[in-house]
Structures are given as structure tokens and as C-alpha cells.
Amino acid sequence: MRGPGRALPLLGLILLWEVLARATAQSFVIAAPTAIAAHLATHAELLLRALGTTAWNAAQGYLWGNLAGIALALAAVSAPRAERILSILALFVFCLPLVATGPVLRVLSGPGNAPQVALAALAVYYTTFLPVLVGLRAAPQSWFELVRSHGRGPLAALWLVRLPAALPYLAAGLQIAVPAAFLGAMVGEFTGAERGLGMLTLRALRGLDLPATWAIAVIAALVSGLAFHLAGRLARWLDPAPPALLPAAPAGARPLRLAGPLADTVLALAAGGLLWAGLMELFALPDFFAKRPGDVWAFLVTDAQAGAHRARLAAALGQTLAMAGPGYLAGLALGAGLAAGLTLRPGLAGLAMPLAVALRAVPIIATAPVLIWALGRGAAGTVTVVAVMIFFPTLVACLSGIARTPRAVLDLFDSHAAPGLQRLLWAQLPAILPAFFAAARMAVPAAILAVTTAEWLATGRGIGALMAVSAATSDYAMLWSATAATGLAALAAHGAVAWAERAVLSRHAAEQVAR
Amino acid sequence: MAERRGGPSSASGITAREAAPDILLQGVTRDFGAVAALAPIDLRITGGAVTALVGPSGCGKSTLLRLLAGLIPPSRGHILVGAETPDALRRRAGLAMAFQDAALLPWRSVRGNVALGRALARRPRDPRADEALIGLVGLAGFETWRPAELSGGMRQRAAIARALAAAPELLLLDEPFGAVDELTRERLNAELPPLWETAGATVILVTHSVTEAVRLSDRVLVMTPRPARIAADIPVPLPRPRAEALAATERFAGICAAVRAALRSAEPAAGPR
Ligand SMILES: Nc1ncnc2c1ncn2[C@@H]1O[C@H](COP(=O)(O)OP(=O)(O)O)[C@@H](O)[C@H]1O
């Protein structure tokens, strides 16, 4: 569809939105497009300036985060023995809630935009690291043998085989990173910046300014979507048939054998602790806010009040997990379920895929205030934020998994005129499984991010709220403890998902586990 | 056994070298974990000659080639190419292998892949010679095509051109014509030998076609199922150049029959192994 034909559904959608907003005006939930437009028009200059700030922070974080992701992936392939430990460490840092890292970085760097940039980088590096690592390893054995057969070494293999092979994976990672960088910058601004869209969001939320909240979400979505589209153009220019992004599970973890991965995790955490303490000593950071691993240990174990500290932390973590768990499962189930359902109606899938891909470009967290507004500050709002955050990536992953069902297999089913349901269960579901699990793994840090941000912004419960209070009252021992505990919980959840993945895939899609 | 050939023609522009040294295998075995792929193999392969390896699938032909390429070490025994190990020959860019799966880099065109063979072997760029090689394997007009756009047979031919571009002393061809159609195969069987003859290279060729083995080689080695032994060593004392008409002669048919008989007696007894 081109021209007016393409704009028509959009116009209809906006009209519907307007009608809905006007009909529900009393409940004060949906801002009408006209109201949003009015707000945009009257505050154009302010919003533009804020957008400029946020976009600039996001762009810098995007650059640094992607560079870090690429460097990490290169380090991992060049030191295969350290690869798993490096991967676990990278995952652990990625699982640390941004709403906790934000205030810590704020204290470290003072005013300015360093924390926003750092948070944008933190939100980005892992989703670049994983696909690039896969890409660097994706080349078949014979390509390396070709290089070796002519007497050339690992450097030639890196330059001639690994790097070009990783390029399309990098392009895909760079695209995913666009909304993530935007999101990181905005969360950075939530945690005490003086400028930017995130700061305006906070102000709008506090002032109960409905059109402003919506206007900011719309701007963030549009700009990030545009940048996402441009990054996609770049990706297609690099490789007309980009690979489906299926970051593999941490390599080498055998199904139903825990000892290896567990030992690696312990090693990785020890390395992380050393790094943590070492960096603080290196930069001579003051004990007052830069708590060492030993301080956290004392706070939670040996201190006189340790019991009380633990109880407070455990209670908050319990509340958070009670929100994150259902939201996580709901998001996964809805995403996979909708993908499966759409497969039975291929026409609909063709419509849903572009929509889902487009929505993946939206920094979902920007819509969190709107969602919380709509559903209230209780459990429903938080669970929904988590579920929405997970739903779209899962849907996209599962749809592309289905699209990768081997043509020959489908032809076989079709040649027997197999009914759609049988085709789905026997041919397409096995193709979904790897994509589903990859999405489920990546959804763990996403859920942590969503739930802590919602708690920080709005609900006043759970670990996110505990972090907000600790940061505000300079209770840094609690802030560091809460951060570490959340990271560990996320790592454990991720490990459980990876374990389930290995167990299921080794039975249903053995070829996916080989690498 | 095989007569040495120093061909006078130099159509390809590759200059003749000193006669290539013999390859010597002594008690060579190779295991993969508990699987023994090669039984102890003792063998002398004549330098500058064409040796064909035939045998059932999975018997260890590719493994033997990779040993000769110095890509994997033998589990026991040793291999010498003249005075040096295959690994040393590999390191000084003295060999080239056309892999069973072609192993073309998908982001490079046919031309780019052929140029890669030259570059990997640390030879100076020579687009004209690359072009000639591409034409020789029948890919003229496809220079800018990517591997994904080529048929299986075309990919294998590009891989052969790439191996030739390295101007190797030892050329290892792993089922190079497996996916090539019958007519093209005939043409390549006629056009490739002059090329490696002038280069004076030692050629070791794995093939499933008995007639092709006899047509191209000076000697056919028949291998048994895993763990592979050399079950038969059949010389091919036919004059060169070998025209297509040769295949219709009684002598040719006799050698083919001998190879087939050796293959049959090397087959395992019926039933699962
Ligand atoms: N890298 C490897 N690891 C384990 N087994 C291998 C490996 N390479 C080859 N093999 C085994 O060695 C045997 C011979 O393989 P190969 O040399 O490829 O046979 P051919 O080329 O004659 O078909 C096969 O049983 C194969 O499974």
C-alpha cells in the first residue's frame, strides 16, 4: 500500500483514539490526540529542547554501549576459556536495575549528563554483545580450515571470516539497541536529571498532567521508532537477508548437568566482586557511598542490625517478585499464544508482524507512566507494565521463529493437506521453541527493569521503591545490597530459564543445542 | 607406476616447478574419541602424479585429506611431504584444498572468493589470472555472483578455481565434482588436468565416480569402510592427454572393472554396522 491507502488506517486509528478519549474523559486516563497536539503546540520549544537533550544522551550511550558490547564479544572469542565467565558477568551487570545504578552514578559524577549516558550504554551493551558473539562464532568449521590450509593464523581468520560473518548480527544488534538506548537515557533522567524528556515525565506525573505525559510518550515513541527504522535500513544495506536474532544460551551448559555452569557462575561472581572492590580502590571512592562487597556483607550478615536489614530487603524483594513473576509469565504466554494463533490465520500474521516490529521500536518504559496512570498504582498497573515490556519482543521472536520453519517441512505437511492445527503442532511449534526460549531469557532483565522502574516511579512498593528511598536518604549500604540482591535474583531466574531451555530443546530441537 | 609428466604447454600461465616430492605415510591412524577413522596406513604417493581415493561414504577419505593438509595431526604414525610435514607445507602456503562443502565465503562474489585463494597464499593480486581461472571452470559471466545465487555444482567449481589460484604444490580435492552435472563434469575432466600438469602439482582427488577416478588419475586407491585401510592399489597406465574417446576402450573398461571389484569386496557384509 502506498500514499493515501496507507494513511487511511492510521487516520482511523487516531479517530478511534479521539472518540475513546472523549468517551472516557471522566476517568482521566486517555489523553485525546487533539489534547496531545495542543500540548505539543503550546510547549513545542520546551519539548524540543528536552528531546534534544535526551536524544544526545541516548546517542552517546548508544555509541559507548555498542563499542563495549563489540569489545566484550571480541574478548570472549579470543579467550574461549574465559568466555562463559565473561558472559555471566556481562549478564549480571545487565541485570542490575537501572534505577539503582542511576543514583549511584549520580553521586559519583555529580550533576551533568554522565549518568544518563552511562545508563543508556548499560541498557545497550548486552543486546549487542550477544548477537555479535553468536555472529563471530557462526562460521562453519570449513571456513576456518580454508584459512588454516593456506597457513594463515587466527588474525587472518578474525579479519577474513569472523568479522564479516558477524556483520549482519552486529547490524541486527545495532537496531535493537536504538530503543534501548533511548530507554536508558530516560531512566537516567528519572533518577534526578535537570533536563530531558525523563525529567519532564516525572514533572508531568507529579503534576497529574495527563496530556503532557501522553505527549512525551508519543514523542519518545516516534523518535525512537524513526531511528529504529533508519538502523534497519543500515542493516538491510549491510546484508539483504539478515539472520534472525536468536542469541544462543550461554555456551556449553549441558542439559541436566548443573555442576559446570554453577562453578562458572561462582567464578564469575568472584571475579565480579574483585572487579567491584578493585575499581573502587583504584578510583579511591569514598566509603560513604561507594560500598565494597565487604560492606554489603557486613550490612546483611555480621552487623548488629543485620537481621532487620535482611528482613526489610527480603520483604521488598518478595513484593517485587510477586509483581514481576506474573507479569513475566503473562507477557511470555500472550506473546507466544498470539504468535501461534496468528499462524493459523496467515493473513493476520502478515498484518501483525509489521505492527509488532514497529512497537518493538518504542521504548516501552516511556509508556509506563501512561500504563500506570490507566491501571492505577496497585498490582494491576505494575504487572501490566512488566507484561507489555515482554509481550512485544516475545511476539516478534516467536513470529520470526515460525517464519523460519523449513520450507520443505511445510511442503511435506501441505502435500498431505494436513490441517492447520496439526501443521502448527508438529511443524511450526518446534520451530518456535528456540526463538521462544531466547526471548524468555532476554525477558528476565527486561522484567527486572520494568518492575523496578514502575515501583520507582509510582507504586511505592517493592525493591524499586526501597532503592528510591535508600537513594533519597543516603542509605547507601541498603542501596548496594538491594542492587546486588536484585542482580543475583535475576541471574538465578535467567539460569532457571536457560536450564529449562536446554532440557526442552535437547529433546525437541536437538540441532539447536549443538553449538 | 605413474609416469612423471612435465607438460610443455602453459596455457594457464602457471609456470612449471621442479618435480614435486613424494608423500610418505607411515603407520598413520586417526581416532575421533573412541571412533577409529583410519586403521594404520602405510603408503607412498608419487609426487606430481594424480592419485584418486575411492571408498564408501564415511570411511575416512576426508579425514585422510585433512591429515595430508596438516589441518589435523595423526593420532599415531607420521606423514612426510618430501622432507617436511604437511603442517610445515601448509604454513608456507604450499598446498590448497577444495572442500567437500565448497566453503565459499557467502559475502564474497565468485571473483572475490577466487582472489581470496590467491591472497591467503600470499601471492600478489592478479585479476587477469583469476578471470582466466573462473573461465576455465566454466563460470565466465558469473564473476559478480554471490555463492547463494549459484547452484551446488557452480559453487564447487568456484572452490576449485580458488584452490588453483593459490598455485599449490599439493592440491587436495574433496569430491570436487559431487554436485556438478554430467556434461560439465565431462568438460572439467578434460580441461582441468592440463592445468595441474603444467603446474607440476601433486593432486589427490576424492571421488565417488569410478570412471572419473580412472579418467583423471595415475593410480586409484580403494579404501575399506571405517576404520579405513587401503584395500586395493590399482595403477592406471593410460597415455595422456586422455580424450573422452578413451573411456570407450577395452583397456579403460578393464581398469574400471578392477576398481569396481575392489570396491565390492571392500564393502561391509550386509546389515547394520
Ligand atoms: N571432527 C570429527 N569428529 C568426530 N568424528 C569425525 C570427525 N570427522 C570425521 N569423523 C568421523 O570419521 C569417519 C570418517 O569421516 P570422513 O573422513 O568425513 O568420511 P568420508 O569423507 O570418507 O565420507 C566418520 O565416521 C565420521 O563420523
Ligand SMILES: [Mg+2]
Ligand atoms: Mg568426505
